[in-house]
Amino acid sequence: MTLDHLQTDVENAARDLGDECTVVLDAETRNELALLSAAYGTDDPAELFRRAIHGLFQRQVETGNIDFHLRSEYDCTYDEYLSGMTFAEMTGQQTPEPNDDRRYQF
Template identity: 65%
Template sequence: MSLDDLRDELSDEYADVGESLEVSLDGETRNELSMLSAAMDPDDRDELLRRAVHMLFQTAVETGNLDFHLRSKYDVTYDEYLSGMTFEEMTGNQFPQPQQNDDRRYQF
């Protein structure tokens, strides 16, 4: 898969998520959400879920976990996605350097 495949799937996922999302919660998640709601007293419980997604995303970016998954599935990194170009496109496919038959480089 490629950068274009990632863009296409991201557009599809964005459309599928829409404006709201109904999520079923297991007991552990309900307990944790209840604790966060009691401690942080948000105006809306949905705000905690939005923050949780932001925090998970940020952690995945900072630890390289997102890049690992993107590289595994699409052969790109998050930085490549943001720039709209792969590393090879940015560098002009010049790395690694082609073999040069230059015997003079070892002469003193």
């Protein structure tokens, strides 16, 4: 797969997710969520889910784990995804097709 496949898969996943997502909780997750809700003083579990996703995403980027998975599946890295060009395209080995839609600021 390629950088273009990744872009298509990200767009499809975002469309499929929509604005809401239902999650089934096991007992451990429910208890952890309840403790976090109490600790952070929020009655909105959605806020904690958003924080959790942001935290997980940031950790995966910082540790390079996301690059490992992207390289395995799409033969590209997160930096290549952000720039919209592969390393080969950046170094002039290939000619890129301009696409500013995938530029994302972390």
